[in-house]
Amino acid sequence: MPWGGKPRRSASSIVADTESGYHLLTVHGYSRTKGVPTGERVKSRPFVVGGHRWRIDYYPNGVRSEVADYVSLSLMLDEDEDDLAAAPAVKAQFDIRLAGEAAAEDALAAASVDEFTPGRGCVYTTFVAREELEGSEHLRNDSFTVRCDIVVVRDYRAEDAAVGFVSVPPCDLRRDLAGLLETEKGADVVFDVGGETIAAHRCVLAARSSVFAAELFGPMKEGCSTAAGIVVRVEDMEAEVFRALLRFAYTGQLPETRKEDEDVTCQHLLVAADRYGMRRLKLICEEKLCECINVGSAAIVLALAEQHHCQGLKKACFDFLAAPANLRAVVATEGFQHLSRSCPSLMAEVITMSLGIS
Template identity: 40%
Template sequence: MAASASASASETSSTWVTETGSGSHRFTVTGYSLTKGIGVGKPISSGIFTVGAHDWSVKFFPDGYTQDAADCVSLFLALESDAADVRAVFNLTLLDHAGKPSTSTPTDRQPKSFKRGVERGFSRFIERSRLESNFLKDDCLVVHCTVTVLKESRLQVPNSCSTKPRPSDLHLHLERLLESGEGTDVTFRVGGEAFSAHRWLLAARSPVFKAELFGEMKEKNLQSIEIKDMEAVVFKALLHFVYSDALPRSEELACNGSSTVMLQHLLAAADRYGLERLKLICEDELCADIHISTAATTLVLAEQHRCGQLKTACLEFMACPDVLSAVVQTDGFEHLRISCPSALKELLEKLSKMIVIANVK
């Protein structure tokens, strides 16, 4: 009698993986007409932004990259980090009047190799006449850049016996500790409201709180501490960050309908208590949300709290005659004129240089 054997089928798999880091940057050129005549091969550079642990910038050539491209504008991506052989895929596009990316400008989805000082892009990106007809709005031009940096490549073989650890939930436990009030040993009175907290955590997160609560300051032995010159809603957001390392939800950030005002106050509070990460987060959020109604007050804030990136963003936003004319009509401009004359002087000097460049054509 023949014996039959059965074998159970099995299937395995493997995957070749290339790790990437992706990000985007929006570069707005205000007063576009003033940039014409700057000269062939002379760029206007965006602020430096970070993608994939490397620093980048967008280079915009209003009069073309070379003489044979003088009838076009040129767009390039440049690596600003001190590195070599950084491989990346990038896309440069213009936003039309409706704020949508153009589908008619050149693209190249092949990875390119960068080193510091190397520019990759398009010498004949778009004819100047077509750009001015289809992509200018209030004499402003918006360039959108996406970058994907190619990192380590490796073979990934699943291990059926492995168990991937869950993401850290430490912040959730600390948030619940704050909400419950269990074990609190100090109370802050701010704007008529009381907030209980834990001395040890405050001291661990803020050098200022550490000095107040465990140093030689008078607050060391106090159970209740009064904080002046700060609104209760701002201190509540500050405590939320201390315990969670994140901003409150967007609806909680709205102060009288404006998250910008709340972020301004929170940045000042972060600087007051030495919370550098919170300060940088607020600065980054404000850089992406500059409006005519808030530009002047944001510039004052940047000057008073040593926020270089935010100051540069405000100056570039207002360095356009039409924009500055509108900003002058706001209440915040008078505050800027009185409290920060040096920043106002820088703004006027930047504007005058742009006008001189336009007149040298």
């Protein structure tokens, strides 16, 4: 250290570069799967988390004879050896639980980092006793759903850490942009939506949506100029839905909604996102709607998926309708009558599926 001076200080940190996601697996016709012999499995469809393909193996009567009274589940890396030539092992943490149970954050944080290679998986040998499952609320209409959370650890890196007298706060851009929208400071466009006026900033919207860019800056830009700026009339959309769309454009966040209103809000927002070419918002709404499908909404959501080219959402609807009891109940709803009128092409697919499961 310098003569008579203080010791120099420095600090660094090691950071895990991760990517996370989860997969929902529903077992329909659980009672029929009990005929699968002990040690034999049924594979889920593959899914992607962290850039890698995975699957869940379902053992209705346990992975081996000692646990024949349990349901066993295993998480497998569903990739070929050639896919992993550059990285022979995938490091990941994971947690599997019955959907609807307490959040997995703590369990996932405490989980060890396992190495996965093709053909090698991690097994929940005694995931749930069959007697316990059959007496629980998780088994409904002879079906139950499990949720698998995965955190893929891509790499570890070293970073300099702050030390000394200056502490830099996290980025507050999202908060500042939200304030800009709320205060309307510097707004140069006004939208007339359902008789209400909503002010915004053309540059922000154009940066977030090619449709807004064409409307507000392109040669075919809509609206008329006034002292308050450009005025654009928005047809066939509720003001609250448009406000939610703008909030996402400024902050990347959805508005807070009551749980019972979430599915309807997502339906309207999906339509708005598709209309304005906001792909990420559309996918977020599609993902949320996949988790909200029930007898009352299945037909409406299926029509929405068909009209707005949401293939994942369409598959989720057909997965729900694959249960005979669900299909019979949905056919009796008003939504199904609307589906038959608005999307007649879908009826052939529904009829074909019903013949296959009758």
